[in-house]
Amino acid sequence: MADPLIIFDCVSRYYRVGDEAVKALDKVSLRLDVGEFVSVVGPSGSGKSTFMNLCGCLDTPTSGRVMIDGVDMAGMNDDQAAELRNAKLGFVFQQFNLLPRTSALDNVALPLLYAGCNRRARHQAAAQALDQVGLGDRVKHQPSQLSGGQQQRVAIARALVNKPILLLADEPTGALDTSTGAEIMALFQDLNDSGISIILVTHEAEVAEAAKRRLAFRDGKLLHDEALKQVRINHQETRIV
Amino acid sequence: MNLTESVLVALTALRTNLMRSTLTMLGIIIGVAAVITMVAMGAGAQKKIDDQIAALGTNLFMIMPGYGRDHGARTSKVRLSEDDARAIKNQVPDVVAVAPTIRGMAQVVLGNLNWSTVVQGVDGDYLIARNWAIVDGREFEPREVEGGAKVVLVGATVAKELFGEAEAVGQTIRVNRIPMKVVGVLDAKGQTGFGQDQDDLIMVPIDTARTRLLGEAGGVAKAVQVIMVSVRDAWMMEDVEAQITDILRARHRLQPGQEDTFRVRNMSEMVETRAEASRVFNMLLAAVASVSLVVGGIGIMNIMLVSVTERTREIGLRRAVGAKSRDILVQFLIEAITLCTLGGIIGVLLAVGISVGAAAIAGWSFELQWQVVVLAVLFSAVIGVFFGYYPARRAARQDPIEALRYE
Ligand SMILES: Nc1ncnc2c1ncn2[C@@H]1O[C@H](COP(=O)(O)OP(=O)(O)OP(=O)(O)O)[C@@H](O)[C@H]1O
Ligand SMILES: [Mg+2]
Numbered sequence: 001m002a003d004p005l006i007i008f009d010c011v012s013r014y015y016r017v018g019d020e021a022v023k024a025l026d027k028v029s030l031r032l033d034v035g036e037f038v039s040v041v042g043p044s045g046s047g048k049s050t051f052m053n054l055c056g057c058l059d060t061p062t063s064g065r066v067m068i069d070g071v072d073m074a075g076m077n078d079d080q081a082a083e084l085r086n087a088k089l090g091f092v093f094q095q096f097n098l099l100p101r102t103s104a105l106d107n108v109a110l111p112l113l114y115a116g117c118n119r120r121a122r123h124q125a126a127a128q129a130l131d132q133v134g135l136g137d138r139v140k141h142q143p144s145q146l147s148g149g150q151q152q153r154v155a156i157a158r159a160l161v162n163k164p165i166l167l168l169a170d171e172p173t174g175a176l177d178t179s180t181g182a183e184i185m186a187l188f189q190d191l192n193d194s195g196i197s198i199i200l201v202t203h204e205a206e207v208a209e210a211a212k213r214r215l216a217f218r219d220g221k222l223l224h225d226e227a228l229k230q231v232r233i234n235h236q237e238t239r240i241v
Numbered sequence: 242m243n244l245t246e247s248v249l250v251a252l253t254a255l256r257t258n259l260m261r262s263t264l265t266m267l268g269i270i271i272g273v274a275a276v277i278t279m280v281a282m283g284a285g286a287q288k289k290i291d292d293q294i295a296a297l298g299t300n301l302f303m304i305m306p307g308y309g310r311d312h313g314a315r316t317s318k319v320r321l322s323e324d325d326a327r328a329i330k331n332q333v334p335d336v337v338a339v340a341p342t343i344r345g346m347a348q349v350v351l352g353n354l355n356w357s358t359v360v361q362g363v364d365g366d367y368l369i370a371r372n373w374a375i376v377d378g379r380e381f382e383p384r385e386v387e388g389g390a391k392v393v394l395v396g397a398t399v400a401k402e403l404f405g406e407a408e409a410v411g412q413t414i415r416v417n418r419i420p421m422k423v424v425g426v427l428d429a430k431g432q433t434g435f436g437q438d439q440d441d442l443i444m445v446p447i448d449t450a451r452t453r454l455l456g457e458a459g460g461v462a463k464a465v466q467v468i469m470v471s472v473r474d475a476w477m478m479e480d481v482e483a484q485i486t487d488i489l490r491a492r493h494r495l496q497p498g499q500e501d502t503f504r505v506r507n508m509s510e511m512v513e514t515r516a517e518a519s520r521v522f523n524m525l526l527a528a529v530a531s532v533s534l535v536v537g538g539i540g541i542m543n544i545m546l547v548s549v550t551e552r553t554r555e556i557g558l559r560r561a562v563g564a565k566s567r568d569i570l571v572q573f574l575i576e577a578i579t580l581c582t583l584g585g586i587i588g589v590l591l592a593v594g595i596s597v598g599a600a601a602i603a604g605w606s607f608e609l610q611w612q613v614v615v616l617a618v619l620f621s622a623v624i625g626v627f628f629g630y631y632p633a634r635r636a637a638r639q640d641p642i643e644a645l646r647y648e
Contacts, residue, residue: 058561058641079565086563093645097558101257111562113246158562 002033004067005166005197006055011064013050013220024050026220027064032199034165037192037230039208040201042217048201049170051217055199056089056168057081069165086114090159090196094171096151098143098158104130105139108157115162129157133187149180156187160196167191169200173207185210186233206231247568251575258548265544266584268537269624273588273617274595275530277609281596283523284608290516293433294509300478301370301508302470304485307501321503323364323447323463325492329470330366333484335477338366341465343447345455350415351403358399359442360416362450370471378410378425381446389448391421397429397440416443417454478507537584538624545577545632556636557644570637577629578622585621589614 013025025047032038032055040048053059054066057073058081066073069088076084085091090111098107109126117125130136133153143151152172159167169188173181185207192198192212202208209231216224255262306321326341340363347360361367364386368375375394385392393416400409412423430439447465451457457464472481482505493502549556556569596607 053642056561058645079567082560082563082565085561091561093558095554097554097645099257099555099558102253106253110559113250114559114563114565114568116243162563 002035004031005034005036005069006030006032007065007067008054009065009067011054011061011066013047013054013059014062023220025054025061028220028222029064030215030222030225032197035192035195035197037188037198037210037212038200038215039211039213039228040199040215040217041203041205041208042223046217047220048217050220051215052168052170052199052201055166056091057085082114086111086162088165090156090162090164090167092152092155092159092167092169092172094174096143096148096155096175098151098154100144101142103139104135104141104143104146104154104157107143107154108161110158111162125161126157129161130154132160133157147180148176149183152176152180152184153187156184156191160191165197167196167198169198171201171203173202173204181207182233189230189233247571247575248579250572251579254572254576255579261544261548262580265541266580266587268540269534269581269584269621270537270588270591272530272534272537273585273621274591275533276527277589277592277613277617278595278607279523279527279530280613281592281607281609282605283520283527284610285600285606286519286523287516288608289606290512290519292431294512300472300475302472302478302482302485303506303508304468304470304489305466305504305506307504320464321466321468321489323465325489326465326468328488328492329468329485332488333481335473335481336470337473338369338469338471340364340367340370340469340471341447341467342367342469343450343455343464343466345450347417347443347454349399349403349443350418351412354403356399356402358396360450360454361442361444362447362455363444364447366471367444367469370469372471373430374428375425376428377408378423380425385424386446386448389446389452391419391449391453392424392446393421394425394427394444395423396427396442396444398438399441399443400426416445419453421445421449475509482507534621534624538581538628541577541580541625542628542632545573545629546635548576549573549632549636552636553639553644553647556639557641557647560639560641561645566637569639570633573633573636574626574629577633578625581621581625581629582618585618588621589617 008028008030011025011028012023015022015024028051040051042048050059054061055068057068057076060066060073068084071084073081099110105123105126108129109122112122112125127136127139130139133156135150135153135157138146138150138154141150143154146154152175156172167188172188173184176184181204188198188200189210198211200207200211208214209228210233211228212230213227214224215222304321321341323341326339330336330339343362345360347358349356349358363381365381365383367373368380378394381390381392381394384390393414395403395409395414403409403414404412409423409426413420414423415421427440427444433439445454451463470481470485472478485505486501489503490501495502559569560566593609596609599605600607
């Protein structure tokens with residue numbers, strides 16, 4: 001059995017809106033292992049992003065216990081959480097969130113700035129990460145000079161640059177057309193093959209099937225947790241598009 | 242993240258928003274430029290006044306005739322005479338020079354050149370009292386003064402008008418048709434505080450002026466208009482003034498209780514009074530300029546707040562990839578400080594430009610002091626910290642999740 005990466009032990013996350021408590025996440029218990037590729041599905045407002053933020057050390061549970069790579073989040077302060085994110089996690093967002101008017105290289109190098117690497121090491125690692133996502137020839141381009149799919153790949157390169165053990169992607173294909181989305185999914189599968197664990201939130205059924213395991217949420221509760229027969233996405237075909 | 246990196250990040254952020262950064266800095270630029278220009282102008286005016294005092298002669302009294310009063314009724318003007326001057330010189334030990342003078346206008350002619358100028362009748366003490374040097378030729382000799390010789394000293398302006406580049410000393414000019422020999426050229430003194438050209442004059446021995454040029458004034462023999470008294474040291478001024486008053490009262494036979502028929506004016510004091518007024522005025526201007534600096538600081542704060550709101554997602558992203566809240570604070574603080582300091586430096590350069598330009602074009606005088614420059618730049622950096630802290634703290638306190646969701 002593989003090593004545990006994330007353990008949720010009866011985790012709840014409530015929001016107080018006025019007098020009402022919104023149960024964004026309600027008593028969720030689960031375990032994710034190193035090397036897994038998990039897709040998270042569910043209707044809007046079901047708690048997918050909340051789950052993701054907890055896995056990504058961006059949020060703390062109202063009750064229950066979250067362990068990430070053997071560390072209990074309860075004992076962590078803000079700075080320690082930032083350090084953990086910086087060292088072990090990579091984030092990919094629906095809106096890419098690239099810095100405007102900043103080259104792809106500098107965008108990708110950003111996490112290393114906070115890791116305290118020097119400029120040369122940063123640029124070297126960033127160039128390598130851009131190579132890894134197939135954008136080795138676009139290092140000087142600014143976000144506005146790249147297509148949506150390319151921008152998302154820059155964002156993925158940024159998530160990869162610090163050699164994370166876990167990649168967290170919240171609707172990474174949400175802003176892309178189907179074929180570009182497939183391209184991105186193929187990339188995720190490659191990355192997972194290389195040993196990086198992935199948690200991916202999505203609305204789309206096909207996208208979810210690219211994972212090895214699927215978590216379905218509804219009203220903050222974990223409804224289904226099932227292993228999938230992973231559907232491989234053919235890059236040869238998609239990369240040409 | 243170390244400081245150099247933080248500064249680089251801040252500079253990059255400012256560069257990606259160049260237009261806005263420039264406009265934001267404008268407030269500080271104008272503020273700093275205004276403060277420095279005002280202070281430099283004030284210092285320039287001060288220096289000009291100091292120069293004037295020096296040009297006037299040091300520790301100088303000017304004694305002028307006043308009106309006598311007889312039981313409240315004004316009598317005719319009481320004249321001062323050369324004898325009054327001699328009495329002061331003989332009886333007051335602390336005077337360096339006592340110079341009786343008369344003054345009028347004269348027409349000076351050389352060949353077909355014609356110049357109307359001031360003629361001043363002087364004795365040997367005048368140049369000493371006024372602290373005035375000869376640049377070419379010589380002063381009057383005592384026998385020339387006593388004998389009422391037809392010799393003349395020309396002021397720099399007159400020398401230029403009549404002789405141009407040519408040698409003046411030794412030439413003969415006609416002063417009110419009387420030929421007189423130029424024996425010396427006076428050093429240039431420039432303008433008075435009232436904008437009069439002090440160099441547009443000629444000097445002749447006082448007797449020559451009285452008998453040949455300006456005519457004898459009635460009332461008293463050897464009448465003079467003004468007696469200038471130069472005192473050895475500034476601290477003796479008060480004492481000497483009292484002595485002069487006593488001597489003149491005795492000579493003019495004034496009874497106790499009767500008003501003085503003359504006025505003794507301390508020239509340095511007069512200039513000082515005007516200097517004080519201009520100092521106050523300049524400080525007021527500098528204060529107004531400082532207000533504009535504060536307004537500039539508020540502008541920085543305003544833009545920084547807008548910038549923080551606008552870059553909420555960027556802040557969220559930076560937090561997500563590992564920036565600590567202190568990193569965000571430092572980044573925005575450095576942005577504000579950089580804006581202000583850069584604005585300060587540009588403001589200083591602008592002030593230097595204005596000072597040099599205005600000095601060259603309008604002839605205003607400026608004294609740039611490096612202390613003021615350093616202080617202005619430091620002060621603008623402090624403004625950066627002061628007005629940048631609040632927006633920066635706001636950025637640092639943002640919840641990363643909220644920030645990332647921000648539309
Ligand atoms: N800051 C907040 N304050 C109050 N309620 C919140 C907050 N964030 C999330 N919620 C609520 O928590 C619930 C779960 O939100 P979450 O963002 O996790 O949903 P989601 O599954 O990601 O939805 P979507 O697919 O639309 O992104 C929602 O009902 C939402 O209204
Ligand atoms: Mg969501």
